[in-house]
Every structure is written in structure tokens, then in C-alpha cells.
Amino acid sequence: MGYNMTFDVESGDFATAGQASRKIKKKLQDLGISSKIIRRIAIAGYEGEMNLAIHSDGGQILLDAEPGVITLRLEDTGPGIGNVDLAMTEGWSTASDSVREMGFGAGMGLPNMRNNADGFEITSRPGVGTKIKMTFDL
Amino acid sequence: MDKLFHSVYLDRSKCKGCTTCLRNCPTGAIRVRGGKARIIENKCIDCGECIRICPHHAKLARTDPLKSIESFKYKVAIPAPTLLGQFKQRYSADRILTALKSIGFDEVLEVAKGAETVGRSLEFELEGGRDDLPMISSACPAVSNLIQVRFPELVGNITTLKSPMTLTARMAREQLLANSEHNGLKDEDIGIFFITPCAAKATEVTKSLSAGDPMDRIDGAISIKDLFRPLSAALGKGKCEAGLHTASSEGFSWAVSGGESSYLGKRRHSLHVDGISNVISVLDEIECGRLSNIDFFEGLACTGGCVGGCLTVENNFVAKMRIEMRAENERGNVVPALSEDDLRTFYASGDMHREQPLEPRIFQPLDEDFDKAIEKMNEIERIEASLPGIDCGSCGAPGCRAHAEDIVKGFARKIDCIFVLRDRLETLARLTNEMLQMGQPMSEQEETEDESK
Structure with missing residues (x-):
């Protein structure tokens, strides 16, 4: 028994990025999740959503709420990350200047997600795509 | 929790039950029920948007003379x-x-x-x-x-x-x-x-x-x-x-x-x-x-x-x-x-500081029990998907999502949505028509079918 929901995020869609995180936040509030945990999920979800918009060719955010754990999955269809360890380093970024000018691309996205989640797994294959699974214990 | 006091209130005699305030309330704190607006106290933040926007001046602020x-x-x-x-x-x-x-x-x-x-x-x-x-x-x-x-x-x-x-x-x-x-x-x-x-x-x-x-x-x-x-x-x-x-x-x-x-x-x-x-x-x-x-x-x-x-x-x-x-x-x-x-x-x-820090206002989840809350959430989404999704406000809720929530919470009925009601009436009309035709003698029915060809 669980609740799940999928949100599509288009590549380069900065104008509406943030909407999925907002919806996730509202749903978790309705489910009675504590606001402290919601905040961490909102931060991680927002970073994920921005990552999909900035770096991916488009993807999805999948929310899963079950007794005891909330799972957030980010799945995209490319381009994939060449060196995952390097990408996890704080301050490391491949974002273009134009993206940085918009206030993004500081190289904190992935580390920030990891720091806010209780569980964090990332798998990526260049040319195929990236999958991130974050869990939040209730 | 202390009973909330609000300055914003409704003059029922002036309210026409239009949906202007409903759709402009930033916290979704208004419903129209029985042809009159109603303020959900624990969601109202006294911002005054409804006072500004009400075309009938039915939303007022309580102040002292x-x-x-x-x-x-x-x-x-x-x-x-x-x-x-x-x-x-x-x-x-x-x-x-x-x-x-x-x-x-x-x-x-x-x-x-x-x-x-x-x-x-x-x-x-x-x-x-x-x-x-x-x-x-x-x-x-x-x-x-x-x-x-x-x-x-x-x-x-x-x-x-x-x-x-x-x-x-x-x-x-x-x-x-x-x-x-x-x-x-x-x-x-x-x-x-x-x-x-x-x-x-x-x-x-x-x-x-x-x-x-x-x-x-x-x-x-x-x-x-x-x-x-x-x-x-x-x-x-x-x-x-x-x-x-x-x-x-x-x-x-x-x-x-x-x-x-x-x-x-x-x-x-x-x-x-x-x-x-x-x-x-x-x-x-x-x-x-x-x-x-x-x-x-x-x-x-x-x-x-x-x-x-x-x-x-x-x-x-x-x-x-x-x-x-x-x-x-x-x-x-x-x-x-x-x-x-x-x-x-x-x-x-210390006199410059509030004695008590502010506390979050208690938010009412769908259910205290997590399993039941999930069940209700799924039900809300099933109902939401069956509503037209145009957020017209005619049902008395600020949008289709809110209406679905109200139904699951037991505050509203699905047929409060005029589109759902219309569909039901159409079905009813079709069924009535079928029933009427069934009541006609066989020979007449055949003639009607022939005419339609």
C-alpha cells in the first residue's frame, strides 16, 4: 500500500522548474509528514528538478510514499555522467556560463541532494542516462 | 490551540455567492456553500485580498469605530x-x-x-x-x-x-x-x-x-x-x-x-x-x-x-x-x-523581543493514520482525474483538486460539479428515452428504426 506520483521535467525548462517540488511538498503535507522531513525532501527534490532541467535531455521525478519511507527517484534519458565521483564533489560543475548567470550551476546540486537524503544511490551511463534514488526515513 | 480570531468577515446579506473571492484567495481558505461564501478559519491569513476584490463589498474587516x-x-x-x-x-x-x-x-x-x-x-x-x-x-x-x-x-x-x-x-x-x-x-x-x-x-x-x-x-x-x-x-x-x-x-x-x-x-x-x-x-x-x-x-x-x-x-x-x-x-x-x-x-x-516565538499553525493532514491518509490521497487523485480540470469554482471550491479533497473529506458531493451533474443528467435523459422507446409497441419501434435509415 503506497502512494506514488510521476512528474515530467523537460530539458531547459527553467520557467516551470520548481513546480514538481512544490506539488510534492503539498502532497506530503496532506499525508501528514513532519515539516522537517518535508523541507529536506523539498530541497533535494528542487535540486533534482533543476538538474534535470539544466543537464539532462529530459526526465522524470517519481515520488513514492510508503509507511516508514519516502522515496524520490530521478530518471533521465541522457546524456549521462562520465565520472560520477567527480560530479559528487562539492563545487564541481559543468554548467554553462549562461546557466551560472541565472544563479544555478554552483556545483552543489548532487552533494546537496546526498546531504539532505538518508539514502542516496546514483548510477549513470554516458549516452544512456542517469538514475538517482533518494530515500527519506520517516 | 487558541481559537483563531480574524478581522476579515463576511456580510451574508451582501454575498451573492459568486466565485470571485474563492478563486483569488491565496491560501484556498474560502468555499461557497449554500450560495454564500464561507471562510475556513484556520487557513485564513487576514491578507485582505477578498476584501479588495469582492464586487459586492460583502467581505469586510472588523475594526473599531x-x-x-x-x-x-x-x-x-x-x-x-x-x-x-x-x-x-x-x-x-x-x-x-x-x-x-x-x-x-x-x-x-x-x-x-x-x-x-x-x-x-x-x-x-x-x-x-x-x-x-x-x-x-x-x-x-x-x-x-x-x-x-x-x-x-x-x-x-x-x-x-x-x-x-x-x-x-x-x-x-x-x-x-x-x-x-x-x-x-x-x-x-x-x-x-x-x-x-x-x-x-x-x-x-x-x-x-x-x-x-x-x-x-x-x-x-x-x-x-x-x-x-x-x-x-x-x-x-x-x-x-x-x-x-x-x-x-x-x-x-x-x-x-x-x-x-x-x-x-x-x-x-x-x-x-x-x-x-x-x-x-x-x-x-x-x-x-x-x-x-x-x-x-x-x-x-x-x-x-x-x-x-x-x-x-x-x-x-x-x-x-x-x-x-x-x-x-x-x-x-x-x-x-x-x-x-x-x-x-x-x-x-529583551523588551524588544517577542516573549513567545511564533509557532506553525497546526496543519490538518488527510488522516492521522498514515495508511488511511495514503488511501485518501489515492482516492482524491482518482476523483480529480474524473473532474473537468478547468477550476471554474462553480462547485464552491477554488479548483477541481480542492473539490476532490472536499469530497474525500466529506464536505462536498461529486455532483456539486456542474459538469458531472450535466453528464449524469444526460445519462438520465438517455435512459429515460430508452425506457420510453421500450414501452412502445414492437411494430412502431421497427418503423422508427426504418425511418432513421
């Missing part, structure tokens, strides 16, 4: 800085305050004085370093309410400094009581009245009577709108009393968005935003952790700041221009009464 000051021996008016923006430049601030005094008050003290104290203390609040940035202004009660209702995790970011209004009331009461040997006044003789530009402040005034430090209490809130006529009449009369206007230009500039932030100057990153929907979108970003590089966030519910309050008279852009012009003309005229050292002593005394 001018005659309520009569129950006090000594009457003090503490006007919001916005008052100065309501009148043309040719009336000096002293002239406006003289008019205010002349309609029944013994004393006038501008809330802009309290604003100076709060403004200068913002830096102290930041100096010690804070766990959560940005620090959020406590000046606009509608925004504080909004955070308590919709952004519970940001409640701790709100500064615990009292509002300028509260500090001004305290200043006035303390001064009068310190001189009680001369003026013979006892605490209960003194009536302090806030001249309010908005509903949210009126609510804050009412709360001050039952909670917090009794020295901070404010005995009533009178709307600028209600005083506009007597004030206009009094403006041209009598001699102008010099020295009533004691506030600095920085102090009364709090009437417009950015006035408070300007106290922090260039040393700090501050962001000021006005208009409730703009404030919501920035708070969303703050909650997602995007703006932690900003030191201070000043969010004001009304467009332009307090000059846009729903109980003001003058157009908010005009009032803003007037405040800015007055500030420009008076810049540097007033030296702050408190020295830096005295201000620090006051700051350290």
Missing part, C-alpha cells in the same frame, strides 16, 4: 506610516497629525518611531549569526500568518523582534506611566489606538489584548478608511501644532516596500517583495533552500507595501509616490532619539 476611544480617560493615536501617504503634499506631516489629534485624541505618536527602533536593530539580529538564513521580517502580519499556515519550516526564520506598532504602543504607555505622578494616569486610563491600513494589523491588535506582555497591548484598531472623512474635514481647521511629527524619513518609509530593508544598507543582502502571490513564490524558493545566501527577506502582502493596504483610501501607487517625496524632502531632518549604546541596551533588555 472612532467612538470606541471614549471609554478611556486618556486617548493615544498611533498611526501607521501609511497615513502620511493619504494626503496631498501641501499638508505637512504636522498638519495631518494635528488633524488626527483634533478628532478626539490627547496624544499622537507615529508608529514610524517604533519602525526606527526595529530597523536599527535588524543588524543586531544578524550580528550573532543565525542558523537559518534569510532572516524574515515580522512587520507584515499577513506574511507571518502565511508562513505559519503554508511554510511551517520557515517559522524559525522570522525575526523575534516585535513589530513597530507594538514597540510604539509600548513606548507611549511606558512614557505615560513613568510620568504618572504628574499626569495622574493609571494603566487602565490609557487607551492606545492603532490607525490601521489593513485587516491583518487589526487582527494583531486584537491578539495583543489577550496574549503577550500587557505593556504591549493596544486597545483598538481604527481603519484609515473610517477616519478619512473626519480627517479631511479637520485638515483645514485650527492651528497646526508643531512637533507632532517626530519620525525620521527612514522610519515612515516603512509604508512602502523596501523601507525596512534599507536599514540594513549595502552591507547585507536583502530582498524585498510585495504582493501576496509574489511573496508566496519567493517563500517557495526559500523553503527549497535556494536563497540561503540572502541575509534578510522583507515580504509585504499588499502591492507596494502597506500603502496598498485594503483599509487605505488613496491609490497605492499615488500614496507610494507621496511617501517617497516626503522622505526625499525630509531626509536627514531627524536625529535618532536613542544613541547606538542606548539602543543596544534596549535590545539586550
Whole structure:
């Protein structure tokens, strides 16, 4: 028994990025999740959503709420990350200047997600795509 | 939990049950049931959007009439800085305050004085370093309410400094009581009245009577709108009393968005935003952790700041221009009464801070039981998918999602949706027709079918 929901995020869609995180936040509030945990999920979800918009060719955010754990999955269809360890380093970024000018691309996205989640797994294959699974214990 | 008090209320006799307020309420706190609007108390933040927008003037703010000051021996008016923006430049601030005094008050003290104290203390609040940035202004009660209702995790970011209004009331009461040997006044003789530009402040005034430090209490809130006529009449009369206007230009500039932030100057990153929907979108970003590089966030519910309050008279852009012009003309005229050292002593005394920090308003989940909440969430989504998704408001809820939620919570029926009702009626009509045809003799039915070919 669980609740799940999928949100599509288009590549380069900065104008509406943030909407999925907002919806996730509202749903978790309705489910009675504590606001402290919601905040961490909102931060991680927002970073994920921005990552999909900035770096991916488009993807999805999948929310899963079950007794005891909330799972957030980010799945995209490319381009994939060449060196995952390097990408996890704080301050490391491949974002273009134009993206940085918009206030993004500081190289904190992935580390920030990891720091806010209780569980964090990332798998990526260049040319195929990236999958991130974050869990939040209730 | 204390029963919530709200200034905003509905005049049922004027409400036509249209959906204007419903669709414009920023917290989804209104439903139309039985042809009349209804306010969901624990969601209402007293922002006054519905008061502004109601075409039938059915949404009102509860404030005190001018005659309520009569129950006090000594009457003090503490006007919001916005008052100065309501009148043309040719009336000096002293002239406006003289008019205010002349309609029944013994004393006038501008809330802009309290604003100076709060403004200068913002830096102290930041100096010690804070766990959560940005620090959020406590000046606009509608925004504080909004955070308590919709952004519970940001409640701790709100500064615990009292509002300028509260500090001004305290200043006035303390001064009068310190001189009680001369003026013979006892605490209960003194009536302090806030001249309010908005509903949210009126609510804050009412709360001050039952909670917090009794020295901070404010005995009533009178709307600028209600005083506009007597004030206009009094403006041209009598001699102008010099020295009533004691506030600095920085102090009364709090009437417009950015006035408070300007106290922090260039040393700090501050962001000021006005208009409730703009404030919501920035708070969303703050909650997602995007703006932690900003030191201070000043969010004001009304467009332009307090000059846009729903109980003001003058157009908010005009009032803003007037405040800015007055500030420009008076810049540097007033030296702050408190020295830096005295201000620090006051700051350290604790009297400048709220005794109780704000708490999130309790949010009602779909169900206390997580499994049941999930079940209800799934049910809501099933129902939502079957609704037209055009958020017309005809059902009495602000949108299809809210309607689905109301159905699952047991507050509404699916056929309250006129599209669902229409479909049901169509089905009914079709079935009735089929039944009628079934009742006809076989031969006739065959003829009808032949005709249709």
C-alpha cells in the first residue's frame, strides 16, 4: 500500500522548474509528514528538478510514499555522467556560463541532494542516462 | 490551540455567492456553500485580498469605530506610516497629525518611531549569526500568518523582534506611566489606538489584548478608511501644532516596500517583495533552500507595501509616490532619539523581543493514520482525474483538486460539479428515452428504426 506520483521535467525548462517540488511538498503535507522531513525532501527534490532541467535531455521525478519511507527517484534519458565521483564533489560543475548567470550551476546540486537524503544511490551511463534514488526515513 | 480570531468577515446579506473571492484567495481558505461564501478559519491569513476584490463589498474587516476611544480617560493615536501617504503634499506631516489629534485624541505618536527602533536593530539580529538564513521580517502580519499556515519550516526564520506598532504602543504607555505622578494616569486610563491600513494589523491588535506582555497591548484598531472623512474635514481647521511629527524619513518609509530593508544598507543582502502571490513564490524558493545566501527577506502582502493596504483610501501607487517625496524632502531632518549604546541596551533588555516565538499553525493532514491518509490521497487523485480540470469554482471550491479533497473529506458531493451533474443528467435523459422507446409497441419501434435509415 503506497502512494506514488510521476512528474515530467523537460530539458531547459527553467520557467516551470520548481513546480514538481512544490506539488510534492503539498502532497506530503496532506499525508501528514513532519515539516522537517518535508523541507529536506523539498530541497533535494528542487535540486533534482533543476538538474534535470539544466543537464539532462529530459526526465522524470517519481515520488513514492510508503509507511516508514519516502522515496524520490530521478530518471533521465541522457546524456549521462562520465565520472560520477567527480560530479559528487562539492563545487564541481559543468554548467554553462549562461546557466551560472541565472544563479544555478554552483556545483552543489548532487552533494546537496546526498546531504539532505538518508539514502542516496546514483548510477549513470554516458549516452544512456542517469538514475538517482533518494530515500527519506520517516 | 487558541481559537483563531480574524478581522476579515463576511456580510451574508451582501454575498451573492459568486466565485470571485474563492478563486483569488491565496491560501484556498474560502468555499461557497449554500450560495454564500464561507471562510475556513484556520487557513485564513487576514491578507485582505477578498476584501479588495469582492464586487459586492460583502467581505469586510472588523475594526473599531472612532467612538470606541471614549471609554478611556486618556486617548493615544498611533498611526501607521501609511497615513502620511493619504494626503496631498501641501499638508505637512504636522498638519495631518494635528488633524488626527483634533478628532478626539490627547496624544499622537507615529508608529514610524517604533519602525526606527526595529530597523536599527535588524543588524543586531544578524550580528550573532543565525542558523537559518534569510532572516524574515515580522512587520507584515499577513506574511507571518502565511508562513505559519503554508511554510511551517520557515517559522524559525522570522525575526523575534516585535513589530513597530507594538514597540510604539509600548513606548507611549511606558512614557505615560513613568510620568504618572504628574499626569495622574493609571494603566487602565490609557487607551492606545492603532490607525490601521489593513485587516491583518487589526487582527494583531486584537491578539495583543489577550496574549503577550500587557505593556504591549493596544486597545483598538481604527481603519484609515473610517477616519478619512473626519480627517479631511479637520485638515483645514485650527492651528497646526508643531512637533507632532517626530519620525525620521527612514522610519515612515516603512509604508512602502523596501523601507525596512534599507536599514540594513549595502552591507547585507536583502530582498524585498510585495504582493501576496509574489511573496508566496519567493517563500517557495526559500523553503527549497535556494536563497540561503540572502541575509534578510522583507515580504509585504499588499502591492507596494502597506500603502496598498485594503483599509487605505488613496491609490497605492499615488500614496507610494507621496511617501517617497516626503522622505526625499525630509531626509536627514531627524536625529535618532536613542544613541547606538542606548539602543543596544534596549535590545539586550529583551523588551524588544517577542516573549513567545511564533509557532506553525497546526496543519490538518488527510488522516492521522498514515495508511488511511495514503488511501485518501489515492482516492482524491482518482476523483480529480474524473473532474473537468478547468477550476471554474462553480462547485464552491477554488479548483477541481480542492473539490476532490472536499469530497474525500466529506464536505462536498461529486455532483456539486456542474459538469458531472450535466453528464449524469444526460445519462438520465438517455435512459429515460430508452425506457420510453421500450414501452412502445414492437411494430412502431421497427418503423422508427426504418425511418432513421
